[in-house]
Amino acid sequence: MTMLDRRALLTKAAWAALAAPAALGGCASPAPLRHDPFRLGVASGDPLPDGMVLWTRLMGAPAAGADAAPLPGAEPIAVRWEVAEDAHFRRIAQRGVATALPELAHSVHVEVRGLAPGRWYHYRFLLGDAVSPPARTRTAPAPHELPGHLRLVHASCQRWEHGHYAAWRHVCAERPDLVVFLGDYVYEYPSPPDATGLARTHTLPLARTLADWRERYALHKSDPLLQAAHACAPWLVTWDDHEVQNDYAGTHGRGEPGDFLQLRAAAWQAFYEHMPLRAGTLAASGFGQLQLYRRQPWGRLAHLHVLDTRQWRDLQACRAPDGPARAVRPSACPELLQPGRTLLGTPQERWLREGLALDANSQPVRFSVLAQQTLFAPRHYPSGVQSTDSWDGYPAARTRLLQDIADIAPRNTVLLGGDIHQNYVCNVETQVAGRTRVVASEFCGTSVTSRSGTTQDKVDAIRRLNPHVLLARCEERGYCVSDVTPQRWTATLRAVRDPLDATSDAWDLARFVVEDGRPGPQPA
Incomplete structure (x- = not known):
């Protein structure tokens, strides 16, 4: 074109x-x-x-x-x-x-x-x-109003084969004011040859062309439970990697660079075609760029800063050509610690800093919410390796954002995430004058259906090594519903009993509260 x-x-x-x-x-x-x-x-x-x-x-x-x-x-x-x-x-x-x-x-x-x-x-x-x-x-709400309540659902990662969408039926029953979807709305893969343990399969090939991607979205949107969730409340959407290709980073993906950019443009066009996005999302370069990071005000109760951690990021540290992003040992990967590395890109980092400053200084907002794709808090593994595809792979960028939060001091900062197919609730900490200080709260939600690929024993070992992690669970699929008032943020982690059953019931896995003026989640 x-x-x-x-x-x-x-x-x-x-x-x-x-x-x-x-x-x-x-x-x-x-x-x-x-x-x-x-x-x-x-x-x-x-x-x-x-x-x-x-x-x-x-x-x-x-x-x-x-x-x-x-x-x-x-x-x-x-x-x-x-x-x-x-x-x-x-x-x-x-x-x-x-x-x-x-x-x-x-x-x-x-x-x-x-x-x-x-x-x-x-x-x-x-x-x-x-x-x-x-x-x-x-x-x-009107910009000057302080609403008494906001009910917010955030969710991510809904691979078709890994489960039915019972979670969306329960989301409708929550009667949310807003649904925030944090990425991996579709997956690019064909169905596995062995269907053992899968909820359902499809006949679509690996998505490469615009026609492929349109078929992929049509498949997902044919699900009546997902349709019902879209019909029950407005959505705020962003993407992660599987809307294009696993672990892609900016202009870097698998295959020849020119072929990958064509694939990415086709995937991004299909994403726009199938999401409730404004025409302003499109840029002068067509589908070679989308303006996806943006702000969603909710009166003076909350401002949601929707981030894009895929389009502008640097390539994962020490990633082999045409290979996937892998966990590394920091001592064997000096690139990991380079100070200029970015997950958001410099313009988006500046935009976020300016938005947090507005939250803090102009008619102060009760809750500044960072709606982004993955786990923000560090996750140290007993093996000593470190992920390169999450914020752990961009430690200098995380330090810059933490410094901004500490310096600007929004009234309450809450981070929402997904991607890892696990529930994590964390204190977000930084070092101030040589002392560890909690500056924000994090709720990284599990997937709607996508499997975690790990075991609870391994997750428990990680939690023991990371005292800022208050809860870590990998065995449940579901979503998080948050009730926000001027006095507190109450987050309830909801899990379906059986992801393979479209009629499955759901239960409360855990509940945490963030009190106004007191950073860090507290068990409720």
Whole structure:
């Protein structure tokens, strides 16, 4: 795709995201439909005090043996949308027409504005005589308000084969205000030849092309429990590595550099096409770059700083050419300790520092939340090796962020993470005047379905070696739900009984509280 082609597509995407009040010229009008074009469901995300993004993707009639097929044709399609104050759509707050572009797989991203702050709405899409499932979303509180409560769910890592999505059914029952997804929404792999112990399999190949990635997202979004979770609340999404390739780092991946960058651009385009993201996520370079780090205010109760730890990172230390990231012994890998190494990239580090300063100094925010991909606190192994793909692989970058938190001193700092398929609850510590000081709290959640690949005995040994780790569990799949008030943050780790059972019940694994003005989680 040439630069001119990219700019034309970006212009189209921005135009298509406008919440147009009337029918748009140049769009096809469908004949009466004999299939459901909304088979992948609907979603909303990135709520503002006066609006949010509404998403869907139009699909064609199912092919033989498949749940959904791409919509044929190369014409833009006009899709109607409605936002209502009630579930029966009798009190319409806004309605309009959006454009589903064939260049973006007939996905729809409507950026609604002009709604009232801090309230729930209902929305749906209409195409011809077809009507999407209705869904709930909400606006964020007004910037000056201090809400009394925020219910926040964070989750990550939902490999298709490793389990059913029972966790999402329980998330719906939590009735969250916001769902934060921290990466690995899809996995690039084909199903293993041996299906023993798997919940289900699929027939898709290793994802390489744009068509491959679109099929991968369509597969995941065909799951009714995941659809229900998208329909119950707005989402705030970021990515990790499996949306592209395991352990990729910035422009570095396996295979020839040019081939990898083509794969990455295709994967990133499919990610945008299937997530409730604003058109501003796209950059002038097309899908060679996405602006994914951003801030999500929730009045003066919380500011969520959504991080991107993949696009801008340095290559993992001592990584062999065309090989995976591996744990290393620091003494055998001097590169690990180089002071300039970064996980976020210098511009994002500066952006985060400025955001924390705003939290602390301009109408102080109760909770500054870092929504990022992986475990932040150090994890020292009995073997003496150190991970290179997490923050442990970028110790200088972690030290810089810790220094910023200590110097700026936001009122309360909470880090949310995922990636490692384990539950970790940690005191986040730094050295101040030669003394260890707790400056933040961390809740790194387990996976929705993806297996941990370790044993509890090994995890217990790690915990004994790391006194800042308050809880470490590897055997449960699930999510974390946090109830946030001006006085405290209460995090409940929820686990499903059986990831292989779509009807599995769930239970409370543990609960921790962060009191206002007292850094560090306390068992509740």
